[in-house]
Amino acid sequence: MTEIRGLYTLWLREVKRYLRDRVRIVSSFVQPLLWLLIFGSGIGSGLSALHNFLPPGVEYQQYIFPGIVGQTLLFTSMFMGISVIWDREFGFLKEIMVAPISRISIFLGKMLGDCTDALIQGVIVLILGLLLGIRFDVFVFLEILPIMVLITFGLVSVGLIIASFMENLESYGVIQSFVNLPLFFLSGALFPVRGSTVPNWLQAASNFNPLTYGVDALRTVILGSAAQPLYPLYYELLVVFGFDIAMIVIGTLAFNRRK
Amino acid sequence: MSKTIETFDLTKKFGDLVAVDRLNISVEQGEVFALLGPNGAGKTTTISMLCTILKVTSGTAKVNGFDIVKNATQVRKSIGIVFQDPSIDDRLTGRENLYMHANLYGVPTSEQKPRIEKVLKLVELEDRADDILRTYSGGMRRRLEIARGLIHYPKILFLDEPTIGLDPQTREHIWAYIQELKKSHDITIVLTTHYMEEADKLSDRVAIIDYGKIVVSDTPAQLKQTLEGDLITIKTKDTEKLSAAIANMMGIRGTHIVNDNVEITVREGKMLLPRIVDLAAKNNVDVESVSIREPSLEDVFIHYTGRAIRAEGSSELRGMSAIRRRAIR
Numbered sequence: 366m367t368e369i370r371g372l373y374t375l376w377l378r379e380v381k382r383y384l385r386d387r388v389r390i391v392s393s394f395v396q397p398l399l400w401l402l403i404f405g406s407g408i409g410s411g412l413s414a415l416h417n418f419l420p421p422g423v424e425y426q427q428y429i430f431p432g433i434v435g436q437t438l439l440f441t442s443m444f445m446g447i448s449v450i451w452d453r454e455f456g457f458l459k460e461i462m463v464a465p466i467s468r469i470s471i472f473l474g475k476m477l478g479d480c481t482d483a484l485i486q487g488v489i490v491l492i493l494g495l496l497l498g499i500r501f502d503v504f505v506f507l508e509i510l511p512i513m514v515l516i517t518f519g520l521v522s523v524g525l526i527i528a529s530f531m532e533n534l535e536s537y538g539v540i541q542s543f544v545n546l547p548l549f550f551l552s553g554a555l556f557p558v559r560g561s562t563v564p565n566w567l568q569a570a571s572n573f574n575p576l577t578y579g580v581d582a583l584r585t586v587i588l589g590s591a592a593q594p595l596y597p598l599y600y601e602l603l604v605v606f607g608f609d610i611a612m613i614v615i616g617t618l619a620f621n622r623r624k
Numbered sequence: 625m626s627k628t629i630e631t632f633d634l635t636k637k638f639g640d641l642v643a644v645d646r647l648n649i650s651v652e653q654g655e656v657f658a659l660l661g662p663n664g665a666g667k668t669t670t671i672s673m674l675c676t677i678l679k680v681t682s683g684t685a686k687v688n689g690f691d692i693v694k695n696a697t698q699v700r701k702s703i704g705i706v707f708q709d710p711s712i713d714d715r716l717t718g719r720e721n722l723y724m725h726a727n728l729y730g731v732p733t734s735e736q737k738p739r740i741e742k743v744l745k746l747v748e749l750e751d752r753a754d755d756i757l758r759t760y761s762g763g764m765r766r767r768l769e770i771a772r773g774l775i776h777y778p779k780i781l782f783l784d785e786p787t788i789g790l791d792p793q794t795r796e797h798i799w800a801y802i803q804e805l806k807k808s809h810d811i812t813i814v815l816t817t818h819y820m821e822e823a824d825k826l827s828d829r830v831a832i833i834d835y836g837k838i839v840v841s842d843t844p845a846q847l848k849q850t851l852e853g854d855l856i857t858i859k860t861k862d863t864e865k866l867s868a869a870i871a872n873m874m875g876i877r878g879t880h881i882v883n884d885n886v887e888i889t890v891r892e893g894k895m896l897l898p899r900i901v902d903l904a905a906k907n908n909v910d911v912e913s914v915s916i917r918e919p920s921l922e923d924v925f926i927h928y929t930g931r932a933i934r935a936e937g938s939s940e941l942r943g944m945s946a947i948r949r950r951a952i953r
Contacts, residue, residue, distance in 0.1 A: 367730035374727035382715045456711035462677050464728040465700035 371466035372474040379448065379478025383485070390489075393441070397490045400433050401426060401497055404555075418557050420593045430499050431583035432554025434490050434509075435576055438516050439548055441486045443541050445479035446524030450534050468621040476525060476616065480517040487513045501587050508586045515605045516579040522612035529619045552576035553584075559595055575608040628653045628780055628812045629674065633683035636669050636836075643669040645836035646683065651780075651814060651829075656806055658827035659816040660921065662933045666836035667816035668708055671784050674814075675705050688779050701729070704778030706769045708785040708816075714757040718749060718768050721757065722775060729776035736775075743771035747801060763794035770801060774809070781805070783815040787822060795822075802826055818933055820921040832925055839928045844921060851919040851927055853877060854893030856900065858886045859912040869907040870900055882932045884912075889919070889927065 383389065409425025419428050452458040461471055491509065495501075501509075527544070531537040549555075551571045557563065558571040571577045578601040585594045585601075595601070629651040636644040644666040651657040659667045672678035674687055676696040684691055690698040712721050719740065726736045744750045747767035757765065766786065773781055786802065787795040803826065805811060817823050823830050824844045831841035840847065860866055863881045870876060870888065875896050878889040890896045893916045904911050925933050 370727050370730065374724050378713065378716065378724060381720070382713070385715060455714065456707060456709045457713050458711075459677060459707050459709075460711040460725070461728070463675050463700060463705055464725075465697050465730070466728060467697075 368466055368470045371464065372470045372477070375461065375471065375474025376478040376481065379475060380481050382448075383478075383482040390485075393437070393486045393489055394493065396440070397433050397437050397493055400436070401430065401493070405429055405433075418560060418562070420588070420591055423588060423591050426497070427499055427588065428584075429555055430494050431587045432552065432580050434487055434494075434513070434583055434587075435516065435552060435554050435580035436549050437490045438483055438487050438513060438579075439520055439552075439576060440545055441483040442479065442517050442520035443524040443545055445482065445521055446528035446531075446541070447534065447537060448475070448479065449525055449528035450531055450537055454534070469617045472525070472613070472617045472620045476518070476521050476613070479521045479525070480514065483517045483521060484510075484513055487517075499587075501589075505586055505589070509583060512579070512582050512586060512602070512605075515602060515609060516576070516583075518609040519575055519605065519612045522609070522616040526612065526616050526619045529616075529622075548574055548576050552580045553595075554580050575605060578602075578604040626653045627651065627686075629657075629685065629687050629814065631670075631674075631683065631685035634670065634673060634680060634685050635682045636666075636673060636678065637681045643836050644673070647833075647836070647838060649831055649838060649841065651812060654810065654812055655828040656802070656813045656815065656826055658823040658830045659814070659833050660818070660820070660823040660830050660925070660933075661816075661833035662818055665818075665833045667818075667833060668784055669836075670833070671705070671782050671814070671816060674699075675703060675782060676700055701776075702778060703780045703782060704773035704776065705782040706766075706773050706784065706786060708788060710765055710769070712757055712765060712769060712772070717754050717756055718744070718760070719753040721768065722753075722772055725772045726775050731776050739775050739777075743774050746774070746804070747771045763790050763797065766790060766794070766798060767801070770798070774805070778811065780812045780814060783813065785816055785818070787817075787819065799825060820925070820933065824921050830921065832928060834929050840924075847921065847924045848919050851877075851889055851923060853889060853891040853919075855917055855919045855923050856888040856890055856893055856897055857915045857917075858888070858900070858904070859884055859914075860886065860904070860909055861912075862909045865907060866904055866909045866911075869903055869909065873900070873903070878927060880926050880930060882926065887923070887926065889923070 405426035419425065449458070452461070491506065523544070527540055528537055531540065551558070551567065551574045553571060558568055558577065578596070581595045582598055582601040582605065585592045585598050627650045629649070631647050631649050634644060634647040635642070647670060659670060661667055669678065673680050674685055674692060676692050676699050680693060684693050686692070687699045688702040690702070692699050713724070716724070722740045722743070723736060726740065731739065744753050747770060749764060749767055749771065752760065752764065760768065770783070770786070783802070787798050790798065799822070802813065806813060815826065827844060829842065830844050830847060832839040858866060861884065863884065863886050866886050867879045867881060870879065875891050876888055877891065880887045888900065897914065897916055901911060901914065922933060
């Protein structure tokens with residue numbers, strides 16, 4: 366019981382901090398909007414040959430929409446890692462570490478709190494999509510949510526793990542873009558990663574990217590019958606789930622280190 | 625009286641640096657115990673090990689009867705700590721910080737509100753409790769941290785440099801809280817400090833720590849008494865010459881050169897002072913000023929270590945703090 370309460374407390378703290386940071390919430394609109402509006406319409410209209418790659422009847426903007434949702438989850442999740450470094454720099458981490466609750470509760474509390482923040486960002490992008498004319502109904506929305514939850518668990522954990530090894534904000538910033546961009550570009554968010562014209566190395570690399578499965582699962586649900594899934598949905602969700610478990614275990618171990 | 629804390633050859637090494645070297649101290653139930661030493665002496669490292677946030681290299685300690693290596697969680701439940709560096713969430717309000725702490729320590733929900741109101745009152749922060757921490761001054765944050773450390777009714781409260789970086793007025797204020805705590809709560813307090821007055825004023829017993837070792841440990845009064853006599857301080861540019869000149873004088877118990885001063889421990893200050901000044905004049909030593917007083921803990925420190933506690937450079941603090949920051953994740 367104490368553990369659950371401690372976990373809840375840490376979760377609440379992350380969410381409160383996030384909701385009080387208005388700049389972050391407002392700025393969360395901007396990036397996805399730029400990708401969808403400028404990149405999406407620019408590339409979509411400019412390169413008509415691209416449509417040969419896309420599933421029939423799917424516009425480019427529609428196609429990348431699930432990818433941009435995935436990207437938002439990826440970028441915000443990774444950004445959350447900064448909170449670990451902040452907590453260490455500003456001392457609050459010591460207050461948590463000296464508390465009589467288990468390391469797994471500390472990790473889970475922080476992770477779930479950051480996931481909640483990332484999910485709020487994800488939902489904002491979903492609403493943005495509706496405003497831009499991408500159509501999906503309430504039932505699809507209810508299917509998207511749990512998939513987003515699954516995706517953020519693993520990604521937030523990766524951010525927390527990396528941050529727990531970093532000395533300062535600057536080096537985390539550098540590592541963050543090293544992780545963000547390859548995962549994003551190799552996930553099939555912006556273009557199909559399967560097909561005869563896609564280089565073999567790129568196809569192979571995307572296989573090792575957990576986000577590939579997450580983005581494809583989102584796309585399968587959002588585009589519905591028009592989608593051409595890489596794998597069956599249950600298989601993709603299983604892969605993402607396995608990734609989550611592995612990252613949570615590693616994260617708990619990383620938080621358990623003492624010198 | 626029973627022992628609340630007992631260490632057994634407690635040792636911490638950071639690479640080649642021995643920060644705490646086979647430390648053996650014991651703290652009695654209900655007393656205020658001060659670890660006094662310069663920056664980098666190993667005070668915070670010792671406390672961090674006792675609080676189980678730093679692994680011990682060798683040796684161990686018992687805190688409230690629990691082994692810090694084997695029963696870390698039990699130890700954590702029974703202690704409160706105010707860290708040297710701030711450790712509050714500055715994006716939350718004072719009250720939110722306190723509720724968070726109460727929940728982390730499993731304080732029953734029904735008891736949280738009365739306890740929090742009580743500690744807020746103790747540190748006189750009721751009016752500001754719902755303000756975001758960012759708007760607090762350094763002294764207010766410190767007071768809130770002390771309040772926070774008390775919410776779960778710890779048997780031991782650790783205060784790591786409780787008044788570092790605070791102005792004299794706030795320092796007096798915090799001293800008053802600590803003295804009030806000792807009276808009103810059945811609590812053992814362990815504090816570290818490099819301020820002599822602080823150790824002198826607050827503690828029942830002082831352990832002087834230097835280079836990770838306990839140099840001497842006793843009540844402040846007893847420690848000062850070991851110097852037995854008065855302290856004459858002579859300010860001059862010719863410190864070496866003066867200390868050589870008086871080296872063979874009768875009645876002198878010890879001479880130390882600290883910066884531009886020669887500090888002379890003597891049995892009878894009033895009798896010896898004129899003769900020392902005389903001798904200085906005969907040896908062409910230009911005496912700028914002379915003072916005579918009873919010894920303070922500072923003098924005890926100088927007596928045992930041969931140097932002033934404040935002579936330590938601030939660079940050393942940075943070095944040790946850097947190690948500590950890396951060590952506590």
